[in-house]
Amino acid sequence: MQLTVWTYEGPPHIGAMRVATAMEGVHYVLHAPQGDTYADLLFTMIERRDRRPPVTYTTFEARDLGTDTAALFQKTLKDAYERFRPEAMLVGASCTAELIQDDPAGLAKASNLPVPVIPLELPSYQRKENWGAAETFYQVVRTLAAPQVSGSEKQGNGRAAAGRPTCNILGPTALGFRHRDDVAEIRKLLGEIGIDVAVVAPLGASLADIARLGEADFNVVLYPEIAGVAAKWLKRTFGQKFTTTVPIGHGATRDFVAEVLQLAGLPEGEAAGSTPASNLPWFSRSVDSNYLTGKRVFVFGDAPHALAAARVATEEFGFTLCGLGTYSREFARDIRAAAERYGVEPLISDDYLDVEQAIAAAQPELVLGTQMERHIAKRLGVACAVISAPVHVQDYPARYSPQMGFEGANVLWDSWVHPLVMGLEEHLLGMFRDDFEFHDGAKPSHLGAGARVAAEPLSAATTSAILAPGASQGREPTAPDGDLISLDWLTEAEAELKKIPFFVRGKARRNTEKFALERGLSEITVETLYDAKAHYSR
């Protein structure tokens, strides 16, 4: 058993629902106990869809367990077919139904429906939401993508002279983080560089669309966590190559354009001149952004978004990466490799408490993470922006807000800089400590009135106490109960430390303590503080 305060992903059948809800003409019959229909409100409330998800649940109850739940499933399946008349059906079980082993696959086959029925095997006690979405999309593609025109008819990259090269966009689903606008942005970008989009799937795809997936020249995989498996199958089956760059950030978008041009067999130079650029490079170069240099940022999220954010943060914002992690174990290797490049410890975990601990230890000035990291950042009093699912209703905005492409880079710029204290205010906070209105404990004044949650980021000394919120609520980070601290901060040194602006104070404290320990000092004086500062600034 795993103690779970917050879960980064839902169970795998939620992933299957995301695929079914994204598509047209598909209906999903889910063997599940009463109550599992809560999942509907993810779509109707969080994503604000105006239709019920195309999902029928058996909603069995305890009294049904004594009887024939298999018959209940079969009846539900037939009724759902009669009512909704879908072109294809998905059948599967939720975690509880998996325990009672009614075999939806076999039952569906026995029902002899006149449409394709795709059984889903989603092991709920091993796998999670994204895996469920990937597996479902793969099964849909595998079952419904019709055998394609042979290689001789299909001219591959040497297509008819008049025609433009075509690609599919794979991966966007219902309830995806900014999938709606990412698709629009990338479709526009592809159009501008001379490539037509054949099919977008699963979002908005009909069965006819799935059937002609094989006709495109290549595939654009926007969300590898969802479309990776299907893209590999399409490559094996139809020889379609697929993109590996996720176009999040200015640089990654340029790389993506280059990769796409190459897959499309178009000359690289042709589009380079007309490539629309984002405002990010100039905004980042303008002197107003000078103070962003070297700000310590902790990145956590699903692996593709975390990897992209790490690149953007370091190469395009000039931040320093102080932590990188993901909850997607499927991509653990990529994260480890990237962490090594950036010289940070990789964090592969879906345990919220581990993430909390790692962030507290890293003492970042900005956290780029999920909805869950917002809780952690709030508690630690650190600035935070959301870069990845899971997200809540405010991250399904009405306005156009892609993460991908050049407009996406603009959005990233605005949303990541926003939570930070602005330059002038930061300078003034460093100069004048005792202002009654603008002080350490106050929120950045452009974010409105109010106090920050924690007056000071937790120091290394209290990271062991982080698990006891009673202790971490206290504003006494010097509490000498941590095992790390046998060090004694002299009053003057402590007072001097307080003069360091709050967003770097935690780091300064850590560095000073580390410096003192390495030298066997038991007391920390003002001198030690500045010695450490000089030491680490080299």
Add this chain to the structure above:
Amino acid sequence: MNGAVIPRGTPIGKGAAVAATAISPSRGCSDLPVLRERGQREVFCGLTGIVWLHRKIQDAFFLVVGSRTCAHLIQSAAGVMIFAEPRFATAVMEERDLAGLADANEELDKAVSRLIERRPDIKMLFLVGSCPSEVIKLDLSRAAARLSERYSPDVRILNYSGSGIETTFTQGEDNCLAALVPQLPVSKAETPQLLVVGALADVVEDQFARLFAAMGIDDVRFLPPRRARDLPPVGPSTRYLLAQPFLGETARVLDERGARRIAAPFPLGAEGTTLWLKAAAEAFAIDPMRFRAATAAAEARAKRALEPFLAELSGRSIFFFPDSQLEIPLARMLSRELGMQPTEVGTPYLHRQHLAEELALLPEGAQLSEGQDVDRQLDRARAARPDISVCGLGLANPLEAEGLTTKWSIELLFTPIQGYEQAGDLAALFARPLDRKTRLRV
């Protein structure tokens, strides 16, 4: 029933005859046939009760023993509140727990000890059963007894089931309170003591305490208490008043301890609150004059607060999808005090005995339904085209998109609606979606 938009304040159909104050004793739904349906149920499971219970009992923690789905449900239902440090979590069962590779009890002990280390402020821990834990028959009551021994006297550990296969939405609170009842100290009082049962908003609880004091019933206790250490005593001298209609199991175990229920309609609206208080006053032989003196001003205030909504709501038809078991008392209040016209009143479960007083007051002409086949019920709602449909969040936006005005039902659990001072707020909850519809020009 009527597809056209009804101008504000225009009474229609039978509802027109129902003035807010005219109470005709001849009406009632006590013997009305109830439509019983089975099929897909679009309802929450009992785990959802944790979302408000963890705020009511401040030093209690709720540990769900279940799957990732359970964890996902609670955090989805908890909505924006999830920014706070929550007093609930899930011990998620994994493959090894099911395969018998890990001793489930040992695993549970580990999860509990990690939790208690993290939250030393916890005084009471509920192990909450879920569908998966019920299906594999994990004995949480034994686990609770075992762990209680280990952590006694600092932490009391109890268990109840909030699984979807056994409970619907508010029944989770019922099971939680029923689990508390055996823990209540024995009452040694000779004279009758009043116990109000059902989680109420703090402000409502305080108002009721003042009203009871004013009519001369002292020492009123509430279940659940605000703190785990503050459990009310119970015994044969206890007379209890249900504040919520979904407390069948709690009432049963209270009866087993010798307490006796005071039958009453539920305290919704001016009339409902008066009848509820009056039932207690009669049970405690309070002088009717004193009762009137204690309640008259507040009742008059409640009626005044309802007046502005009468024009807005009178004659409007209303359709309840099943959700919380509050539907029948709400339909009674809305029809009698605001002149609304219930078309169908759906409830997940109908406790005939506890709702007898409510059913007697419900106007004729409403279709009662128990259970659900959501697609067929939606067909009926579409055919009836009620002015307001009360439904869950899974149905609300889709129905709005079809042009039906909805009132999402969960809000009725998350808003103070009981008692005199909240009668106007309760009416406002139903008037707001209609008001909004007339304001929007987009």
